[in-house]
Amino acid sequence: MDHLFAKFATAISHATGSPLTFIVCVVAVVLWAIAGPFFGFSETWQLVINTGTTIITFLMVFLIQNTQNRDSAALQTKLDEIIRSSDAHDQFMGIETMTDKELEELHEKCEREAKRSQMMLEKTHAERRTRKSRKH
Known part of the structure; x- marks a missing residue:
């Protein structure tokens, strides 16, 4: 059925x-x-x-x-x-x-980790730009 x-x-x-x-x-x-x-x-x-x-x-x-x-x-x-x-x-x-509260907490944790990853990525890009400008 x-x-x-x-x-x-x-x-x-x-x-x-x-x-x-x-x-x-x-x-x-x-x-x-x-x-x-x-x-x-x-x-x-x-x-x-x-x-x-x-x-x-x-x-x-x-x-x-x-x-x-x-x-x-x-x-x-x-x-x-x-x-x-x-x-x-x-x-x-x-x-x-999960409960709504548990989901919200996990979501906030993921947002924090995403911001941290984004900051590390931006730092890496900045370092690469600095290295390139020093070479030239």
Whole structure:
């Protein structure tokens, strides 16, 4: 059942994200708007578009969320494998399960390390420029 739903959700997500689907929806809204005067802009006329868009939106939320969850899990698994098989710090594996506070602390630590690395890089570039200017 899960596999079938995953295939269905992926197919629907791809189909609804296509330019053709967008054009079809725009045409449907334009036709609905054009039909307004013929129906006297009645409550029934308004109810048609409101009901249709509400139902589609309601169902799409679940399909998109399912697809997003699977894509996110796949991406996280790939990143974990890269971390595991490289010289990267293992502390980054599984960070998606950390609390917001723990994530913020890790983010701040990474920012500090990035600034330190940037300063070292700038220092190295400056030293190289100094050496080049002394040679000439």
